[in-house]
Amino acid sequence: MSADHRKNLLFKALTCLAAVSVLGIVVGILAVILMESFPALKHFGIGAFLGGRDWNYTREIYGALRPLTGTVVSTGIALLAAVPLSLGTAVFLTEICPHRLRGAFGAAIELLAAIPSIIYGMWGLFVLAPFLDEWVQPAVGSALGGVPLIGSFFVTKSAGGVNLFSASLVLAVMIIPFITSIARDAFEQVPDVLKESSYALGATRWETVRKVVSAQSASAVGGGVIIAMGRALGETMAVAYVIGNRHASLDSLFSPYTTITSVIANEFNEAGGIQLSSLFTLALVLFIANFLALGVGRRLVKGKEK
Amino acid sequence: MPKVRGKRMMDLLTVNNLNFYYGSNKSLDGVTLPIRRNCVTSLIGPSGCGKTTLLRCFNRMHDLYPGNRYEGEIVMDGRNILDKGEDLITLRSSLGMVFQKPTPFPMSVFENIAYGLRLRKVRNTALLKEKVEKSLRQAALWEEVKDRLKESALGLSGGQQQRLVIARTLAVDPEAVLFDESTSALDPVSTQKIEDLMVELKKEVTIVAVTHNMQQAARISDYTALMYIGKLVEYDRTEIIFTKPKHKMTEEYVLGRFG
Numbered sequence: 001m002s003a004d005h006r007k008n009l010l011f012k013a014l015t016c017l018a019a020v021s022v023l024g025i026v027v028g029i030l031a032v033i034l035m036e037s038f039p040a041l042k043h044f045g046i047g048a049f050l051g052g053r054d055w056n057y058t059r060e061i062y063g064a065l066r067p068l069t070g071t072v073v074s075t076g077i078a079l080l081a082a083v084p085l086s087l088g089t090a091v092f093l094t095e096i097c098p099h100r101l102r103g104a105f106g107a108a109i110e111l112l113a114a115i116p117s118i119i120y121g122m123w124g125l126f127v128l129a130p131f132l133d134e135w136v137q138p139a140v141g142s143a144l145g146g147v148p149l150i151g152s153f154f155v156t157k158s159a160g161g162v163n164l165f166s167a168s169l170v171l172a173v174m175i176i177p178f179i180t181s182i183a184r185d186a187f188e189q190v191p192d193v194l195k196e197s198s199y200a201l202g203a204t205r206w207e208t209v210r211k212v213v214s215a216q217s218a219s220a221v222g223g224g225v226i227i228a229m230g231r232a233l234g235e236t237m238a239v240a241y242v243i244g245n246r247h248a249s250l251d252s253l254f255s256p257y258t259t260i261t262s263v264i265a266n267e268f269n270e271a272g273g274i275q276l277s278s279l280f281t282l283a284l285v286l287f288i289a290n291f292l293a294l295g296v297g298r299r300l301v302k303g304k305e306k
Numbered sequence: 307m308p309k310v311r312g313k314r315m316m317d318l319l320t321v322n323n324l325n326f327y328y329g330s331n332k333s334l335d336g337v338t339l340p341i342r343r344n345c346v347t348s349l350i351g352p353s354g355c356g357k358t359t360l361l362r363c364f365n366r367m368h369d370l371y372p373g374n375r376y377e378g379e380i381v382m383d384g385r386n387i388l389d390k391g392e393d394l395i396t397l398r399s400s401l402g403m404v405f406q407k408p409t410p411f412p413m414s415v416f417e418n419i420a421y422g423l424r425l426r427k428v429r430n431t432a433l434l435k436e437k438v439e440k441s442l443r444q445a446a447l448w449e450e451v452k453d454r455l456k457e458s459a460l461g462l463s464g465g466q467q468q469r470l471v472i473a474r475t476l477a478v479d480p481e482a483v484l485f486d487e488s489t490s491a492l493d494p495v496s497t498q499k500i501e502d503l504m505v506e507l508k509k510e511v512t513i514v515a516v517t518h519n520m521q522q523a524a525r526i527s528d529y530t531a532l533m534y535i536g537k538l539v540e541y542d543r544t545e546i547i548f549t550k551p552k553h554k555m556t557e558e559y560v561l562g563r564f565g
Binding site: 098099191193194195196197198199200201202203204207211212215216 | 365367370372395396398399402403405406407409411412413421422425426471474475478
């Protein structure tokens with residue numbers, strides 16, 4: 001009896017220790033990032049740092065505006081490309097694909113999520129970037145290059161295909177499996193009888209998906225998109241490979257640029273002093289954005305399941 | 307021949323020797339019965355007897371799922387609606403369906419009712435408003451929801467939601483409304499309202515109601531069909547089914563001795 005009791009106490013203590021240590025790691029990481037970013041925040045001020053255009057090693061002035069812009073724009077383009085593809089795939093998988101092919105098709109898409117990000121980076125660098133450079137960029141440039149005001153934004157100014165657009169497309173491919181699988185789960189949660197109610201009123205499959213399935217699953221799908229956005233914001237290796245890492249003004253979609261993650265990955269090893277602290281401050285921004293995205297996204301995904 | 311023509315006028319649907327298979331499993335076996343216009347026809351029988359399966363043949367709901375097969379015929383306006391070429395969109399909107407549990411769409415009360423009309427590309431706001439009000443009045447729901455047309459239909463009570471679904475079905479001017487145990491999830495007061503509504507509605511549409519509840523079949527229906535293991539046991543005027551049925555099994559079922 002007393003031995004059992006002691007074992008039980010030990011068991012409780014061990015699980016508690018495990019849980020507390022995980023929490024400790026999170027708190028520890030946050031504490032380190034906060035401490036390390038403090039000098040840069042104090043030196044530049046929050047507003048000046050976030051809005052600062054410069055990333056200048058000789059004058060030791062560091063601002064987050066360009067990496068922030070790169071992260072936001074690349075994530076935005078990735079979502080624009082990935083969301084329609086993912087939703088279309090999810091609709092196909094749940095409503096149109098013959099039942100016996102659904103498993104295989106779904107597994108193939110989940111396999112995309114199992115590919116390590118470095119492989120996406122290699123694919124982006126050796127396959128996608130040269131392809132875009134040769135076939136897509138010239139076409140876009142000649143089609144949109146003449147448009148007043150924004151035309152030059154679509155003109156290729158440096159060769160090789162290593163640029164913001166390539167990085168965005170690699171990101172898009174990487175987040176497709178996440179959006180697809182969350183959207184598929186959300187569509188599957190829509191009760192058959194609700195869809196039947198729509199068919200019983202003379203709706204087609206398309207009308208039922210567009211009006212009833214989408215309304216019923218909107219918040220979960222929105223949550224999935226936000227979670228995928230968090231992943232795109234934080235993705236590092238694949239982006240660092242293909243974005244080109246250039247601190248300059250964003251003159252074209254097809255110019256090399258920089259993001260929060262790629263600048264940290266590239267400079268962290270050799271940085272010191274205020275530059276290192278600036279990199280930590282970028283990390284802090286990313287941490288907060290990711291934390292919010294995951295929190296909001298999860299809540300939306302779970303909310304509808306009840 | 308005149309007799310046949312007369313029959314066609316009287317019957318909305320004529321089921322002739324209908325077989326239905328879920329995959330290789332035969333769920334309806336040689337069912338033959340008429341569905342009279344402007345009457346309430348109840349389909350009764352123990353669980354698994356095929357009454358819901360039969361109801362779902364009328365609007366070809368089974369076609370949504372693979373591996374289902376019909377044999378025989380269901381004649382409506384002189385054509386067999388089980389034919390491959392049948393236009394299911396038109397068929398389904400002329401034979402509306404109300405399910406066991408209320409199925410409001412996650413949108414406003416107004417948009418729920420307007421759903422079928424918008425599918426038919428009705429865009430005239432005045433016409434939509436008029437049809438929505440008329441349908442809600444027909445479903446005895448107008449007074450309760452007229453001030454909350456823009457609110458979500460999910461906020462209505464269960465009984466109100468079921469009447470909303472009935473109104474949504476009526477909005478597209480169906481010939482018949484098929485009720486699939488539509489009061490079994492409701493409280494007695496809401497059930498009473500829906501039963502009254504069915505009796506009222508038969509002036510304008512034909513009603514077919516699958517029900518577990520024999521008292522309900524006796525109260526509301528003009529004709530009753532008893533089914534058992536995929537077969538039609540007996541079909542007749544409701545008072546005959548409940549007072550002097552021809553089959554022993556019918557008598558035992560309505561007396562509650564089995565089922």
